Amino acid sequence: MEAAVNTVRHEHGEGHTHSESFIRRYIFSTDHKMIAKQFMITAIIFLFIGGAFALFIRWQLAYPGEPIPVIGTMLPSTWVNADGAVTAEWYTQLLTMHGTIMIFAVIIPLLVGTFGNFAIPLMIGADDMAFPVLNMVSFWLFPLASIIMMAGFFVEGGMAAAGWTGYAPLSVIASLGQTLWIVALFLIGFSSILGAVNYITTVLNMRAPGMKMFDLPMTVWSVFITAIIIIIGTPVLAAALSMLFMDNFLQTSFFMPENLTVTGRDMSRTAGGGQPLLWQHLFWFYSHPAVYIMILPGMGVVSDVLATFSRKPLYGYMAMVFAIIAIAFLGILVWGHHMFQSGMNPLLGTTFMVSTMVIAVPSAIKTFNWLGTMWRGQMEFTTPMLNAVAFVSMFVIGGLSGIFMASTPVDVFIHDTYFIVGHIHYVLFGGSLFAVFAGLYYWFPKMSGRMYNERLGKWHFWMTFITFNGTFFPMHILGVGGMMRRIYDPTVYDFLKPFQPMNEFITINAMILGFVQFILVFNFAYSWFYGKKAKRNPWRANSLEWQAPSPPPHGNFDKEVRVYRGPYEFSSPESVQDYLPQNVSPEELAAQWTRHEQRRAQQKSEP
Amino acid sequence: MLDWLPENVSTFGEGVDHLFHVIYYISVAIFILVNVIYVAFIIRYRRKRKGDKAYHYHGYNLLEVSWTALPLALFLFLALYSDRVWQDIRYSEKTPNPDLVVEVMGQQYLWHFRYPGSDGVFGRKHIRFISTTNPFGIDPDDPAGRDDLLTVNSMHIPVNKTVLVRLSSMDVIHSFFLPNMRVKQDAVPGQWIDVWFNSVKTGEYEIACAELCGSGHYLMRAVLDVHSQNEFDQWIDEQHENVRASIAAAGAAPDNATLAAQPDDRQSPTE
Numbered sequence: 001m002e003a004a005v006n007t008v009r010h011e012h013g014e015g016h017t018h019s020e021s022f023i024r025r026y027i028f029s030t031d032h033k034m035i036a037k038q039f040m041i042t043a044i045i046f047l048f049i050g051g052a053f054a055l056f057i058r059w060q061l062a063y064p065g066e067p068i069p070v071i072g073t074m075l076p077s078t079w080v081n082a083d084g085a086v087t088a089e090w091y092t093q094l095l096t097m098h099g100t101i102m103i104f105a106v107i108i109p110l111l112v113g114t115f116g117n118f119a120i121p122l123m124i125g126a127d128d129m130a131f132p133v134l135n136m137v138s139f140w141l142f143p144l145a146s147i148i149m150m151a152g153f154f155v156e157g158g159m160a161a162a163g164w165t166g167y168a169p170l171s172v173i174a175s176l177g178q179t180l181w182i183v184a185l186f187l188i189g190f191s192s193i194l195g196a197v198n199y200i201t202t203v204l205n206m207r208a209p210g211m212k213m214f215d216l217p218m219t220v221w222s223v224f225i226t227a228i229i230i231i232i233g234t235p236v237l238a239a240a241l242s243m244l245f246m247d248n249f250l251q252t253s254f255f256m257p258e259n260l261t262v263t264g265r266d267m268s269r270t271a272g273g274g275q276p277l278l279w280q281h282l283f284w285f286y287s288h289p290a291v292y293i294m295i296l297p298g299m300g301v302v303s304d305v306l307a308t309f310s311r312k313p314l315y316g317y318m319a320m321v322f323a324i325i326a327i328a329f330l331g332i333l334v335w336g337h338h339m340f341q342s343g344m345n346p347l348l349g350t351t352f353m354v355s356t357m358v359i360a361v362p363s364a365i366k367t368f369n370w371l372g373t374m375w376r377g378q379m380e381f382t383t384p385m386l387n388a389v390a391f392v393s394m395f396v397i398g399g400l401s402g403i404f405m406a407s408t409p410v411d412v413f414i415h416d417t418y419f420i421v422g423h424i425h426y427v428l429f430g431g432s433l434f435a436v437f438a439g440l441y442y443w444f445p446k447m448s449g450r451m452y453n454e455r456l457g458k459w460h461f462w463m464t465f466i467t468f469n470g471t472f473f474p475m476h477i478l479g480v481g482g483m484m485r486r487i488y489d490p491t492v493y494d495f496l497k498p499f500q501p502m503n504e505f506i507t508i509n510a511m512i513l514g515f516v517q518f519i520l521v522f523n524f525a526y527s528w529f530y531g532k533k534a535k536r537n538p539w540r541a542n543s544l545e546w547q548a549p550s551p552p553p554h555g556n557f558d559k560e561v562r563v564y565r566g567p568y569e570f571s572s573p574e575s576v577q578d579y580l581p582q583n584v585s586p587e588e589l590a591a592q593w594t595r596h597e598q599r600r601a602q603q604k605s606e607p
Numbered sequence: 608m609l610d611w612l613p614e615n616v617s618t619f620g621e622g623v624d625h626l627f628h629v630i631y632y633i634s635v636a637i638f639i640l641v642n643v644i645y646v647a648f649i650i651r652y653r654r655k656r657k658g659d660k661a662y663h664y665h666g667y668n669l670l671e672v673s674w675t676a677l678p679l680a681l682f683l684f685l686a687l688y689s690d691r692v693w694q695d696i697r698y699s700e701k702t703p704n705p706d707l708v709v710e711v712m713g714q715q716y717l718w719h720f721r722y723p724g725s726d727g728v729f730g731r732k733h734i735r736f737i738s739t740t741n742p743f744g745i746d747p748d749d750p751a752g753r754d755d756l757l758t759v760n761s762m763h764i765p766v767n768k769t770v771l772v773r774l775s776s777m778d779v780i781h782s783f784f785l786p787n788m789r790v791k792q793d794a795v796p797g798q799w800i801d802v803w804f805n806s807v808k809t810g811e812y813e814i815a816c817a818e819l820c821g822s823g824h825y826l827m828r829a830v831l832d833v834h835s836q837n838e839f840d841q842w843i844d845e846q847h848e849n850v851r852a853s854i855a856a857a858g859a860a861p862d863n864a865t866l867a868a869q870p871d872d873r874q875s876p877t878e
Contacts, residue, residue: 088822095819163819169796170779170820257797258734259744262778263715276780276795310652316666319675341782343795346697350690357682364678365671371644372670376662378654389649396641400634403682407630407689409623409696412791413612416782416817481611482786484817487825495613495786495813571661578660 028140030132031554032117035139037447039113040440042143043106044521050101051514053094060086062500062507064489078158088488092161093177095486097149099164100181103294104188105146107428110436111297112192112230113139116199116223118443122545122552123220125208125561125583130201134194141191149184152177163486165287168255168279172247173262182245189234189241196227196234203227208544208583211563214321215582217543218314219439221321222300225328226293232332233289240282247274255279280342284335292331294428295395296324298435299366302388304567305438306373308541309385311578313568315372316365323362323369330359340411349408356406363399367392378571378578382539383457387438390465394430398423401476416486419479425472437461437520444524445538449551450531453523460519467516470509474502540579543567547583613786616808616833620789622692630685702803705771707764712742713774713781713794716823718814719743720762724754725847734797737777753854756846760829762814764806765839771803782818785831791817806833 029035059068065085067073072084079090086094117135121128129135152159157175160166171178203216203224216224243254251269258272307314314320336344336352370392379385401423405411414420437460444452483496490496490503537546548557561583569580575589576596584592609631615624652661695701710721710729719742723729730745730752737744745752764770774783776794784791785804792802806812816827834842 088825092819092822092824161822167780167819173779259737260778260796261714261737261739261742263739272797276797311654311661313663313665315664316671319666319671341791342793343798343800346693346699349693349697353689353693354683354686357686358679360682361675361678365675367641368674369666369671371641371648372666374645374648374652376664377648377652378659378661379649379652380654389645393642393645396638400638403634403685404627404630407626407685409689409692410627410630412696413623413627413786413789415791416784477608477611480608482613482784482815484784484815486819488822489825492825492828493813493815568665571663573660573663578658 028136030128030136032121032129032132032135033447033552033556035135036114036116036118038139039109039117039142042146043109043114046101046105046109046146047517050098050106051517053098053101055511055514056086057091057094057098058507058510060091060488061490062504064491089158089161091488092486093152093159096160096163096181097152100149100160100185102428103164103290104185105142105149107294107432107436108188108192108290109142111294111301111432111439112195112223112226113142115219115297115301115436115439115443116195116227118447119219119545120199120202120223121206122446122548122556123217123543123567124203124206124211125544125557125563126202126206127555127557129198130206131198135198138191138194138198141187141194145184145187145191148180148187152180155180165283166244166279167283168244168247168276169257169260171244171279172256173260173265173267174248179245179248182241182248186238186241186245189238192230193234196230199223199227200231208561208563211582214318215563215566217300217567218303218317218320218324219297219300222296222298222303222324225324226296229289229293229296229328229331233286233293236282237286240279240286243282244279277339277342277344280339281335284338285332288335288338289328289331291427292327294432295435296327298391298432298439299324301435301439301442302391303370303373304541304543305384305388305442306370306392307568307570308442308539309380309382309388310374310377311380311570312373312375312377313566313570313572314369315375316369317566317568319365320369323365326362327359330355330362334359337406337411340408341415346408353406353408357403360399360403360406363395367396367399382441383452383454383461384438384442384539386458386461386465387434387441390461391431391434391438394426394434394468397473398426398431401426413482414479416484417479418475418483418485421485422472422475422479425475429468429472437464440520440524442539443545444527445534446545446548446550446552448524448528448531449534450527450529451534451538452527452531456519456523460516460523463516463519464513467509467513471506471513474506478502478506537581540577542569542579542581544582547581615787615789616806616810616812617785617788617790618805618807619692619696620787622695623789626689626692629688633681633685697802699801702771702801703769703805705803706768708771708773709762709764710743710773711762711775711783711794713776713778713783713816713820713827714739714742715778715821716816716827717760718762718781718783718816718827718829720758720829722756722758722843722846724751724756724850726751726754730755742777754847754850756843756850758846761832762829763832763834763839763842765836766806766809766833768836769803769805771801774800774802779820780818781816781820781827784815784817785812786815787812788831793818809833809835809838 067084081087155176157177159177160181162171162174246252247254253271253274255276255278256270256272256274260267303314333355336348337356340349441457478499481499483490534550536550563582565582567582571578572580576592712719721743728751731749732744734744774792774794776796781794783794788804790804810833812831814829814831
């Protein structure tokens with residue numbers, strides 16, 4: 001093992017001196033930092049596509065049947081009617097693609113693809129990933145899959161329209177767009193597995209000398225555990241998608257019961273004898289853990305950001321690590337809580353309710369430890385810190401609203417209502433996306449070598465925070481009122497008519513929320529080229545990535561890295577300053593003290 | 608916030624709503640507690656002077672244990688409490704004896720309802736017989752099925768009676784949602800699922816589909832009429848009369864003569 005590590009080091013020792021062609025460097029790059037940037041840029045493009053879809057959905061819900069302003073009449077006739085209003089068919093495609101894109105093309109690529117790739121080798125003091133070529137393949141599968149999925153735009157029948165959950169038989173009797181959706185998800189799953197194999201191997205084998213597993217920063221721990229969940233869960237999704245593909249394309253009947261009768265459709269070639277609930281079990285066996293795939297890395301990033309800007313050691317490091325492991329383990333045992341009303345045996349409802357209630361405990365532990373981290377700190381409210389602070393508070397709301405659904409009888413009422421929509425957005429936007437923002441601002445200086453604009457960063461944060469709550473909090477109220485999710489026009493129902501003003505309020509907030517994100521893009525795009533040059537360690541942080549130059553060259557570190565301590569030695573009485581990087585040797589520390597004493601003595605003698 | 612809940616008119620709905628309230632107040636209390644501490648920390652522990660060191664402290668195990676044990680106890684309590692209500696509404700051995708059984712079949716994008724005919728029994732059915740003209744798959748060879756009462760998007764039940772809904776779907780998954788009854792149950796093709804409720808108040812309520820079933824999902828609305836027993840008897844007698852009349856009309860055609868004779872033979876007053 002030691003030998004393998006040395007070879008890699010040797011190969012890349014002078015790596016940054018040899019020049020590479022444009023294509024090798026920017027397109028088919030094997031450098032983990034470039035791959036991270038590729039993931040980031042692709043995912044941010046999809047963030048805007050998915051966000052635009054959400055705004056079309058919101059427009060229709062607030063003003064059912066009214067033409068989309070400005071661009072309505074310019075859209076193709078398969079999407080909008082003659083007036084320029086969203087059609088019911090397109091609406092169903094939009095909600096499907098919004099969910100699919102945001103989960104598989106935005107949140108997972110940002111948290112796992114971007115931060116995993118960028119942070120892991122740098123934070124463990126490695127030159128690159130264990131398998132750089134595999135890493136490149138993992139990235140390129142993702143745009144390929146996205147193109148296949150988006151091709152649904154141009155085929156007959158449009159994009160997939162069975163919801164991001166793709167429940168059979170609706171997803172089986174669907175059009176070509178659904179088939180493309182299946183193929184795309186299969187490839188994205190492949191990309192995840194390749195990435196996960198790489199992360200696990202890299203973390204286990206390529207840590208800098210002296211670095212124990214319990215010297216890893218929480219970001220690395222969380223992505224490492226996430227990778228294990230991906231390895232366990234994604235093959236199941238692949239199996240389920242294969243079956244769905246065969247049902248959808250080859251008329252098999254894994255999920256199709258006998259004599260399914262669909263108006264206007266010849267089903268005589270389908271033999272039947274399958275079970276629709278099988279899809280749900282297999283899908284959720286992956287997709288519930290996927291919820292943790294989308295939140296654990298966020299928790300890791302936030303832990304690092306909170307500790308750095310509170311200038312304090314992370315409170316209860318071991319408890320935090322074991323809480324992540326507990327979440328990962330329990331996360332595999334709770335998938336049935338999506339299926340309380342599905343027709344599953346009610347006894348199983350009881351089982352899954354208990355496991356679901358238990359999984360709230362490690363989340364609570366994490367929250368308390370974050371509070372503990374801030375206690376008696378010296379907090380500095382930079383943009384990453386603001387986003388991390390918001391994450392904790394929003395995650396508490398998302399966690400608490402989850403308890404309602406965990407309770408089977410309450411779930412009877414709120415299942416498939418806007419309460420769920422509110423909940424998932426508090427976890428995935430209020431949680432994951434705020435963590436993404438925290439991480440992007442935090443590592444921007446390292447990625448680009450320049451500082452982002454702090455004032456724009458703060459504007460972006462506050463506008464996002466306010467309109468986020470304005471958008472998603474009222475959804476809980478809609479859910480309590482009984483408004484079903486995924487309906488095209490709530491005014492069809494008398495009991496939902498009183499909620500129309502609230503729907504309008506949400507839509508206005510959502511639009512501002514959407515447009516505010518351009519501040520982030522402008523800030524990053526401008527600062528990338530014209531920002532102030534970043535120092536090596538602008539945040540005075542301890543983990544190893546800050547000991548490399550900004551931006552790190554090919555091969556990352558310009559000096560040998562050896563680790564002497566954990567990543568959270570902030571404000572240690574042992575250190576001269578309020579931070580103590582992991583790689584500062586005891587001799588160097590002693591030398592720092594000597595210099596410090598000399599300086600003080602000088603200052604005393606001078607006046 | 609819970610004032611927004613639609614009016615509850617079912618017997619077990621009170622238990623559900625009570626649990627909803629309990630969890631709501633616990634959540635609000637936890638949220639306030641956590642956020643008050645949080646905001647206090649944010650104000651109290653912000654950096655005031657450059658160069659000050661924070662408190663170097665790695666954690667305290669007893670605290671970790673206690674904030675593991677306390678939430679665990681709370682959540683297990685909630686699980687046990689929820690399970691009592693859950694058992695009452697869903698476990699088959701706790702289902703009260705039904706006064707009325709109604710079969711419900713979901714189809715893109717409407718709800719079919721089926722009541723026993725004037726003979727008081729449902730005709731035999733089999734999934735093989737399901738077609739767009741025979742949504743429940745009633746066996747054409749079973750005479751008991753001929754007078755079964757079928758309605759579309761309109762369900763009628765008597766007040767204060769246990770109604771057992773036997774639910775299925777002929778195409779994709781739908782979800783039978785009665786907001787005022789606190790009932791929601793997916794209708795799964797190829798499978799019959801029982802769900803019961805008992806309305807304590809007469810009136811007209813809405814039935815919705817809660818599971819995405821296609822682009823017409825939002826149109827899948829039906830109306831539930833809860834009548835007094837008298838009104839309900841009157842309604843069902845009327846409907847039975849209509850069915851008999853239509854069977855007789857069909858019987859007037861020569862080739863259907865044998866079919867039409869049977870229901871009349873077996874007619875006996877049912878309660």
